[in-house]
Amino acid sequence: MLAALPVTFTFRKYSKVLAAIVLLIVSGCAGTKRIPADDALFTGFNVQVEGKNDSSNRQKQMETELAGTVRPKPNFSILGMRPKLAIYNTFYTEKEKGLKHWIQTKLGEPPVLISAVDTGTVSEIMSSRLHNRGYFNNAVLSKTNIKGKKATIDWTAYVSEPYRFRKLEYTLTDSLPVHQDIQQTKAESIIVPGEPYDLEKMTGERVRIDANLKNKGYYYFSPDMLIFSVDTTVGNRQADVLMRLKREVPSASLRPYKIDDVYIFANYNLGDSLSVSDTIDYKGYFYIPNENYVRARHLLRGVFLEQDSLYSRQDHLLTMNRLSALPAYKFVNIDYKPDTTQQNKLDSFIYLTPAFKKTLRIEGRYVSKSNNFAGPGITISFRNRNALKGSELLTVEFTGNFESQVGGRGSGTPPEGQEDTNTNLSSYELGVQTSLTIPRIVSPFELRNLRTEFLPKTRIGLGFNFLNRVQYFQMNSFNAAYAYNWRPKKEFTHDVTPINLQYVQLVKITETFQELLDRNQFLRRSFEDQFIIGSMYQFTFTNQLETNRTHQFFDNFILDGSGNLINGLQSLTGAAEPEDDKPRTLFGKPYSQYVLAQNDFRYYFNFGTESQIATRLLAGIGYAHGNSTVLPYVKQFSIGGPNSIRAFRARSIGPGTYDVSQDADSLVFSYFDQTGEMKLEANVEYRFPLAGFFKGALFLDAGNIWLLRDEVNPDGSIDREGGKFESSQFLSELAVGTGFGLRIDVEFFVMRFDVGIPVRVPSMPDGEKNVLSDLKFGFKGDNSLTLNIAIGYPF
The missing domain is CATH 3.10.20.310 (membrane protein fhac)
Known part of the structure; x- marks a missing residue:
């Protein structure tokens, strides 16, 4: 994820540019600059269906359908302005090359003239559409309204009761x-x-x-x-x-046909000879030429064409989809030919063209992370798409990052009398992550082959990461996972991770960091060496693949747990009860015990031309118990940033009304993210087209994180005071932000620029939480704008 980039320029610096854009739009909104004297600009139309005796109640539906037949359409407009026409007029040139010509033709749009609209032809098409809908007796009339250099057209369709x-x-x-x-x-x-x-x-x-x-x-x-x-x-x-x-x-x-012989060309390339002399007979299938690429027993899990069965388009498409999902192949084609010896039988030919088996990719980047650390990074990725001759995808990634903190955390200014320690913080990170994705379910139990068009998968992962925060600590982290993924239907996805292992180890800490851990009990427990040993289940529902839907839904539910089985087994064997300062251990190291649940629900309402209202409600809660008093740091919730509440820096909100800038320890203020055990977030965003691949957005975000219980430090003070969740006042503790955005959406890539405006800051004193009236039109300091630059939509 690309987080908010630190921004140091001021609003005034770009005010002239913004003013020029506004003047450009206003100057061209009339759009009549280049209209011929005997013509007018076609600015809009209206379609009305009059059917007093029509009991079908389809007037609105028919008006929408008839409006779609109008050609040409008027120039694109928004809020009464025509920005594409304004660009065309402003950059108009008769030259057929150059920058002005490119802007005129690519970003602009020539005026649509009323003379280009053939009302007679459009009326005939409308009448034909009505006839197709049962209105055999109909009449369509049009009226052109010209006022100055602008013109509109009214179409009225008269219908009666449909057949x-x-x-x-x-x-x-x-x-x-x-x-x-x-x-x-x-x-x-x-x-x-x-x-x-x-x-x-x-x-x-x-x-x-x-x-x-x-x-x-x-x-x-x-x-x-x-x-x-x-x-x-x-x-x-x-x-x-x-x-x-x-x-x-x-x-x-x-007449119906049955499948006779099935020939599988497992290593086919265009131009290959189709000789079947070199063939393996495997369970009644002719496997050509051999098993040197993908073994037949693995590939046949995706073949649902059987000898002596009736030809079925459903089985044909199921086979196509399953084989196309195999990493080892880039093209799949299935052909049928009449059998030369038996009537009413077809021979099936499956042609599989291999993909490049091994690839190496090197990616350099400059990253800006959610904790304001920024710097260069490199990733070296190796892929083998057929590692074990079963179309298994083996991925090995080596990563390296060097980072230094380049800006504030967006939480305000340091407490009075404290030095700002945001500067000169640096770190580097080295890691390797290996994963093997097997295109089938691998389990100790025999499972039937699922008849689903989506490939079931088994994932095995193993990784190591070394992190060095130069001024504070060095940390090793190890992870291993064994997971299953399958989709019984296109709307539903199940992801089960029965084995999810992590081990985090502080290998070296500075005296300064040790002093901090001794004073802050919550921080010390978050950074303890510990195992995370558990399982995870994730369920996803979405109908977004059906792009023509007006109402689209997405829901993702996650249930995560650790240490519960291990703790139960130790209790059965008579192990001593865990204590706060003496937890149970595994291999001499403590393990985390918790349960965590999170649900991400989204609703999309699509209307007009590419317009959409997108909403999201995200709720999560994690509870440490038994062998733990604190959730592992990597499992705690945070909020804020380019994919969350965009008026606030990433991880800079909460918990509750806690004000990090008033913390007695400047190290806490300068470095550590604000996290909690409970999260609630709601977002609503109006998305609309601007011009071409430029899209606009208006948004409103709200949310916060909380603690489930107060943490008491060794000196008796409450750690992160105000952070505990109270049901009677949590609504008054929500951070609220609004703003607007510009997106460059070229289908396969979306670049997003969102400007967040803080409305409500929960850490402020009562009576001062609403900060909109104190907004600073710049990107620096308290109550200022926040610029988020990111890839992809926020949700």
Whole structure:
């Protein structure tokens, strides 16, 4: 994640640029600068459907559909302004090259003239659309309104009660099996008696029947072999729909086929000879040429075409999707040919083109992390897409980062009389992470092969990381995991990690850091050498793959636990009860015991042209118990930053009303992130198009983190006073921020610039928490703007 970048420039420095942009937009919003004398700018239109006797209540739906037929569309506008037209007018040139020409053609848009709109043709298209929806008697009229150099058009469609389906009949009398198979599908018809006549439903009915037949062996059948006739003479505005097969249909299309031989070319490249002489017969499949690339027993888990089974489009697509997901292959194609010796049988040919087996990638970068540490980094990544001849993906990543703290933490200024210790903090980090992803479920139990288009996976991970905070400590961390991932349906994903191991070890600390640990009990327990031994379950639901939905949902639930099984086993064996200063150990080291749950729910409302309201509600809670009194530092919650509350620096809020700048220890103020055991965050964002790949956003964020219990330091003082969650006052402790953003969205890449405006700061005294009136138009100091530069959308 790319966090907020430190920004040192002031708002005044760029005020002239912003003013110029505003003047540019205003100067071109009229858009009539280059309109011919005898013409006008087409600025908008209105479509209205008048149907006093129409009982179908489809007027609004039909108005939207008819509006989509208007061509050409008026120039893009927002809030009454036409920025793309303004750019075109401002940078207009008759030259066909140069910077002005590029801006004019790529970012601008020429004026759409009223003379370009053929109202007669558009009205005919609208009338045809109404006819297709059952309004056989309709009239469409248009009126052009010209005022000065601008023009609008009003279309009015007059309709009456639509014709409705009375019945659907399949006129199939032939004794061929295809007629019987079509007749059996009638109960699933999408043409329902009593509903308004709809040509689109009739077309959909042909497609539905074809899909059904394709799964019953009719390989050569197609929807255009079915023909409809409609009888509207039955009276009372009703229509009888008759469906039959065309008279001249190839005989091959009217009979089902079975799969005979299945040939798998496991190492195929264009131009290869298709000789099948060098073949392995494995469980009835012809595997060509050998198992030197991917072993047949592993590959056949993704093949659902079986000998002597009826051809099925469903099995065909399932096989395509499963094989395409294998890392070892970049192209998959399946072809069928009639068997030369047996009638009504097909031979199947599966062609698998290998991907590059091994790749090495070196990536250099300059990173800015959530704790304001910034510096250069390098990642060397090695990939083997077929490590064990089963299409296993082996990834080894070596990382190195050098960082120094380049700016404040966004929490204010140091306490009075203390020196700002934000400078000269530096660190470096070295790590290696190895993962093996196996495209199947590997378990001690025999499991049936899931009939899902998504590849089930087993992940094995192992890693080591060394962190050196030069002024404070050196830390080693080890991790290992064994996990399963599968998707029974496209909306649901399950991720189970039965083995999740981590070990964190402080190997060297400075005297200054030791003094700090001795004084701060919470910090000392967070940095203790400890094991994290547990399991994790993650469930995700989303329907965002269905891009045409008006309402889209996403929900991700995580349940994480550590030490519970180990602690239970030790209790059964009679081990001494754990104490705060004497926890139970494993291999001589304490282990964490906790349970943690988090849910991330999102709702997206899509409307207009690329406009969207995106909302998110995120809640999490973690509870340390038994062998632990504090959650491990890596499991604690934080809030703020470019993907959270964007008016505040990352990890600079909370817990509760705790004010880190008033902490008695300057090291705490300067270095450590603000974390908690409970989190609540809500976001709402309005996203809208601007021009081309430029998108805009207005947002409102709120949230905070809290502690579940007070931590008492050795001197009797409460650590992070005000951080405990109180149900009666948590709403008054929410941090609130708003702002606006610009996004450069080129489909495969999104660059985001968000300006956050603080509204409510929970750490401020009562009566002073609302800071909007004290806003400073700059990016430096308290109550100032926060610029977030990030990759991708925040949620």
